[in-house]
Amino acid sequence: MTILSITNLSKSYANTAVFNDFSLHVKAGEVVAVLGENGVGKTTLMRCILGLTAADGGAIKLFGEQQTNRYRSAALKERWGVVMQVGAVNGQLTVHEQIQLHQSYYTHPVSVDALTQQVPIEPLLHKRFAVLSGGEQQRVLFALALIGQPQLLFLDEPSVGMDLNTRQHMWQCIESLKTQGVAIILTTHYIEEAYQLADSVVLLRKQAPAEQLPIKTMSLEQLMSTLTGAHVS
Numbered sequence: 001m002t003i004l005s006i007t008n009l010s011k012s013y014a015n016t017a018v019f020n021d022f023s024l025h026v027k028a029g030e031v032v033a034v035l036g037e038n039g040v041g042k043t044t045l046m047r048c049i050l051g052l053t054a055a056d057g058g059a060i061k062l063f064g065e066q067q068t069n070r071y072r073s074a075a076l077k078e079r080w081g082v083v084m085q086v087g088a089v090n091g092q093l094t095v096h097e098q099i100q101l102h103q104s105y106y107t108h109p110v111s112v113d114a115l116t117q118q119v120p121i122e123p124l125l126h127k128r129f130a131v132l133s134g135g136e137q138q139r140v141l142f143a144l145a146l147i148g149q150p151q152l153l154f155l156d157e158p159s160v161g162m163d164l165n166t167r168q169h170m171w172q173c174i175e176s177l178k179t180q181g182v183a184i185i186l187t188t189h190y191i192e193e194a195y196q197l198a199d200s201v202v203l204l205r206k207q208a209p210a211e212q213l214p215i216k217t218m219s220l221e222q223l224m225s226t227l228t229g230a231h232v233s
């Protein structure tokens with residue numbers, strides 16, 4: 001089942017094109033990594049899909065429904081999870097309060113117990129979000145994105161600041177979501193992360209069309225040298 005279809009999408013800011021004629025199709029259980037150097041348009045792409053930024057042209061279909069404008073229905077939002085930017089969270093709430101708040105957004109949220117089994121945030125529950133370390137905050141943001149049992153998950157640089165163990169735990173969690181049929185779109189600057197998790201890699205480039213790389217037939221070294229040639233950080 002195709003969860004997301006993007007066809008010939010274009011977006012410019014003040015006459016500067018971010019992407020043009022961009023197409024992407026993501027099926028249930030598929031992980032797609034979107035790579036590219038700083039400022040190439042990875043977050044803008046996510047925002048266009050989520051309806052937070054208006055695209056200039058092209059078509060976006062989510063769960064088979066054509067999106068005709070920026071409005072995304074409540075029913076649709078129930079079906080996706082997003083790792084938000086740190087600034088989008090009220091730092092004065094404890095992690096437990098954040099979870100309760102997010103549970104209230106969904107018809108069928110997971111329990112706190114189920115969530116802490118999925119992501120190791122139990123020791124953080126009674127701390128205020130603002131006092132957590134950067135890596136701990138990322139871990140909580142990842143957990144919050146899973147509360148609604150999403151079928152489509154957007155992860156915008158989810159492992160920034162995470163130590164190796166925490167990152168590897170998140171990778172295992174992503175692998176497990178994938179086997180449950182969750183479609184995942186991931187942006188990252190960690191090439192090993194993309195290589196480990198993704199079924200395909202989309203390389204966004206400045207002033208050149210995006211390229212879909214067949215990573216399952218590439219070695220990590222081949223992927224690195226392709227990306228380095230394209231000046232990816």
Ligand SMILES: Nc1ncnc2c1ncn2[C@@H]1O[C@H](COP(=O)(O)OP(=O)(O)OP(=O)(O)O)[C@@H](O)[C@H]1O
Pocket residue numbers: 013018036037038039040041042043044045
């Ligand atoms: N609201 C906006 N108004 C004008 N220009 C914008 C706006 N948002 C983003 N841009 C520009 O669009 C381009 C793409 O930005 P975007 O944040 O999507 O890049 P990115 O690939 O996610 O970067 P990074 O890897 O640094 O997170 C950048 O040149 C940025 O300055």
